[in-house]
Amino acid sequence: MEQVILRYDGDALGDHSMNLKLIAESLSGLDDLIHEVYEEMGGTEDEIDLQIKGGFQEGSFEFLMTVGQTLQDNIEILKIVGFGLPPTAGSLLTYLQWLKGRKIDKITLTEEGNCKITTEDGEVKESPSYMRPLLASASIRTAFNKVVSKPLRGGGIEVFEAIANNDARTRFNSVTTAEEKYFRSQRNPVNNVVVDKPIDDVVITFLTVHKDKDTHWRIDLDGEAITIKMEDDTFLSNFRKGKVPDIFVNAYSVMIYEKENTITMDKTYSIVKVYARE
Incomplete structure (x- = not known):
C-alpha cells in the first residue's frame, strides 16, 4: 500500500473554499492517471484500489491518496x-x-x-524503458492537465x-504557477513515432501472394515468416500478367523497408524493390 x-x-x-x-x-484526472500507469506497468484494472480522503488544512486543500496494488518486482506506482x-x-x-512543454x-x-528521448530542439535524455509509452500517451498528459495545470492557472492557487x-510531511515534489504550462494537454506528445529502416539486397522466398491486392503477402526472410506489403509496382504488374510463373520456386533479392513504432515496438514491412534475377 502506498x-x-x-x-x-x-x-x-x-477562506477554506x-x-x-x-x-x-482533479479527482477524475487522478483516477485516470493512476489507472493508466498501473495498466502500462503490467497490472489490470481490477487489481488496483484507489482511495481518496480530502479536506482543508491551514488555508490549503489536500487529498490523502491511498493506492493498494499487486504489481510484481516491488514496483511503486506513486513513485513512477x-x-x-x-x-x-x-x-x-x-x-x-525537464521537457518544459517541449514536444x-x-x-x-x-x-x-x-x-x-530527443526533444524537438535536439536535447537528449535517457530514461528507463517503461517510460516510453507513458511519455508518449496523450491521455496521461490530459490527466496531468486536470490534476496540476488547470488548478494552477485558474488564479489564486500558487503551488501543487x-x-x-508522516509527521515531518516531507515534500516529494512540487509544481508552481510558473511551471504549470509544462503539464498541459498535448494531442501528439511525440512527433516521429514511426522509424523507417531500409534493408537492402536481402534474399527472400515468397510464401503467400495475392493477385487482387498488394497487402498480406508473406515471405521467408532468414527462416522467419513475415507479412509484407508489395510496393514494387513493376513486379506486381508483371506478376498479375502471369510473367512471374515460378514465384514460389525462385529466391529473390529485394529491398525491404521496416517501419517500427517506437512506442508499441510493432513492426511492419514492405518490399519496395524486387531486383532482376541474373
Whole structure:
C-alpha cells in the first residue's frame, strides 16, 4: 500500500473554499492517471484500489491518496508518477518538468534497452524503458492537465505539492504557477513515432501472394515468416500478367523497408524493390 498527500496552496484557499469543478476534474484526472500507469506497468484494472480522503488544512486543500496494488518486482506506482520519493531514474512528473512543454521529437532504444528521448530542439535524455509509452500517451498528459495545470492557472492557487503522510510531511515534489504550462494537454506528445529502416539486397522466398491486392503477402526472410506489403509496382504488374510463373520456386533479392513504432515496438514491412534475377 502506498500513500501520499496531494496539496494545493494559495490565496484562493484562504477562506477554506475551492472551486467544485476543479476538485471534480482533479479527482477524475487522478483516477485516470493512476489507472493508466498501473495498466502500462503490467497490472489490470481490477487489481488496483484507489482511495481518496480530502479536506482543508491551514488555508490549503489536500487529498490523502491511498493506492493498494499487486504489481510484481516491488514496483511503486506513486513513485513512477512523481507523487512519491522519485526513483534515481526519475519520475513522470520530473520528466515533464525537464521537457518544459517541449514536444518529443522521437523516442528510441539504446543498446542497453533504455529509452533515449530527443526533444524537438535536439536535447537528449535517457530514461528507463517503461517510460516510453507513458511519455508518449496523450491521455496521461490530459490527466496531468486536470490534476496540476488547470488548478494552477485558474488564479489564486500558487503551488501543487506531493507530500509524505508522516509527521515531518516531507515534500516529494512540487509544481508552481510558473511551471504549470509544462503539464498541459498535448494531442501528439511525440512527433516521429514511426522509424523507417531500409534493408537492402536481402534474399527472400515468397510464401503467400495475392493477385487482387498488394497487402498480406508473406515471405521467408532468414527462416522467419513475415507479412509484407508489395510496393514494387513493376513486379506486381508483371506478376498479375502471369510473367512471374515460378514465384514460389525462385529466391529473390529485394529491398525491404521496416517501419517500427517506437512506442508499441510493432513492426511492419514492405518490399519496395524486387531486383532482376541474373
